[in-house]
Amino acid sequence: MTILKKLSIKNENKSFKYSIFIGENFIQLLENNFFKILNGKKIYVIYDEFFKKFKMNKNMIEEFENLSKRLSAEVFFFKIKSKDKYKNFERLSILLNFILSNRIHRDSLIISIGGGVTGDLVGFASSIVLRGVKCIHIPTTLLSQVDSSVGGKTGINTKHGKNLVGTFYQPEGILIDINFLKTLPKRELLAGFAEVIKYSFIYDKKFFNYLKKNTEDIIKLKSPYIQNIIFKSCQIKARIVSMDEKEQGIRGILNFGHTFAHAFENLINYDNKKLIHGEAVAIGMACAFRLSVILQLCSKTEAEKCMSLISKFNLPTKIKDIKGIKLTSKKLFDKFYLDKKVKNGKITLILFNEIGSVLIKNDVDERVLKKFFNELINE
Numbered sequence: 109m110t111i112l113k114k115l116s117i118k119n120e121n122k123s124f125k126y127s128i129f130i131g132e133n134f135i136q137l138l139e140n141n142f143f144k145i146l147n148g149k150k151i152y153v154i155y156d157e158f159f160k161k162f163k164m165n166k167n168m169i170e171e172f173e174n175l176s177k178r179l180s181a182e183v184f185f186f187k188i189k190s191k192d193k194y195k196n197f198e199r200l201s202i203l204l205n206f207i208l209s210n211r212i213h214r215d216s217l218i219i220s221i222g223g224g225v226t227g228d229l230v231g232f233a234s235s236i237v238l239r240g241v242k243c244i245h246i247p248t249t250l251l252s253q254v255d256s257s258v259g260g261k262t263g264i265n266t267k268h269g270k271n272l273v274g275t276f277y278q279p280e281g282i283l284i285d286i287n288f289l290k291t292l293p294k295r296e297l298l299a300g301f302a303e304v305i306k307y308s309f310i311y312d313k314k315f316f317n318y319l320k321k322n323t324e325d326i327i328k329l330k331s332p333y334i335q336n337i338i339f340k341s342c343q344i345k346a347r348i349v350s351m352d353e354k355e356q357g358i359r360g361i362l363n364f365g366h367t368f369a370h371a372f373e374n375l376i377n378y379d380n381k382k383l384i385h386g387e388a389v390a391i392g393m394a395c396a397f398r399l400s401v402i403l404q405l406c407s408k409t410e411a412e413k414c415m416s417l418i419s420k421f422n423l424p425t426k427i428k429d430i431k432g433i434k435l436t437s438k439k440l441f442d443k444f445y446l447d448k449k450v451k452n453g454k455i456t457l458i459l460f461n462e463i464g465s466v467l468i469k470n471d472v473d474e475r476v477l478k479k480f481f482n483e484l485i486n487e
């Protein structure tokens with residue numbers, strides 16, 4: 109059995125509909141579920157550099173080549189440098205040149221296989237090459253399995269900030285092979301849990317209790333815990349995205365902790381040695397809890413319960429946990445306001461109410477924020 113779980117993601121006006129398969133053998137998942145759209149086509153497999161680093165590339169390439177023979181398809185391979193600092197215009201241009209020089213057709217298929225950096229870059233390239241070519245995501249980090257591959261946001265970073273150039277582009281499907289998590293470095297695995305626990309904070313108290321009760325088994329990737337939490341996370345994200353694909357309203361709650369996180373990532377110049385995205389989100393959520401207490405939007409006890417779940421997953425909660433960050437409250441404030449969520453000079457913040465419920469606020473007084481930033485950097 110290769111499919112362990114399957115869920116469907118579609119929006120109300122039916123402009124997109126696709127499935128997320130959670131299983132154990134991505135090639136079989138691909139062949140069994142996408143035969144029709146792959147058959148006889150040109151397939152561009154854009155893969156994460158970890159395959160080479162872990163000497164898994166030969167095997168992966170061979171499996172795709174065998175599949176392409178069974179499908180009478182033609183397959184091309186391209187390796188991505190998967191650090192966030194390479195999710196940029198230059199790498200996008202190199203990738204597009206590769207795809208175009210290998211004469212892509214409108215009915216070709218692009219497959220991303222890798223973490224969130226690979227998925228975001230490949231999703232963006234798919235959405236703009238020939239004004240849109242079908243793509244399938246095979247996410248290989250926990251973070252990309254539970255978050256970045258789901259929902260159709262694609263994009264790249266610029267010197268002005270993270271993910272500031274991109275598109276909404278829904279894939280044909282998402283294949284989650286949990287075996288990929290076995291090679292994932294512990295730090296990357298833990299960072300993925302930041303987005304998992306985020307879903308419980310913003311949407312689902314029962315899920316919060318499940319995560320709290322089973323933390324150790326989840327971190328050890330034990331069955332059925334790991335499958336259950338991936339499924340639940342994708343289900344929550346799919347539900348929210350189905351209601352609001354283009355982030356006009358409720359989808360904004362998925363950004364809980366992210367305005368802080370993006371500012372931190374920008375301040376350390378996306379240097380993965382110092383901070384990775386999930387860690388930034390963990391610290392960002394801790395900041396959001398503290399600000400919510402200051403603004404009397406939630407009780408201190410409720411916020412502390414959430415912060416202790418972040419720590420239980422061995423994730424950081426303080427700015428001083430970021431290696432080598434040099435910060436003034438002005439710098440932090442300026443970066444904060446670079447965020448996409450600034451409208452008419454007002455910043456939209458996702459703040460905490462109680463476990464399973466958050467608020468979208470755009471009337472937080474700048475003076476309160478400045479004072480809060482001062483406290484944050486001086487602690």
Ligand SMILES: NC(=O)c1ccc[n+]([C@@H]2O[C@H](COP(=O)([O-])OP(=O)(O)OC[C@H]3O[C@@H](n4cnc5c(N)ncnc54)[C@H](O)[C@@H]3O)[C@@H](O)[C@H]2O)c1
Pocket residue numbers: 156157158162190191192195222223224225226228248249250251252255256257258259260261262263270271288289290291292293296299385386
């Ligand atoms: N599009 C969205 O909605 C969305 C949501 C959240 C995050 N993101 C983006 O996702 C990116 C972060 O993604 P990420 O956390 O997956 O990081 P990543 O893509 O940088 O991958 C992390 C590291 O793990 C390696 N790796 C990947 N899979 C592996 C495996 N199975 N075994 C061993 N090593 C493996 C990669 O080579 C890389 O070194 C950021 O750019 C962030 O902005 C996008």
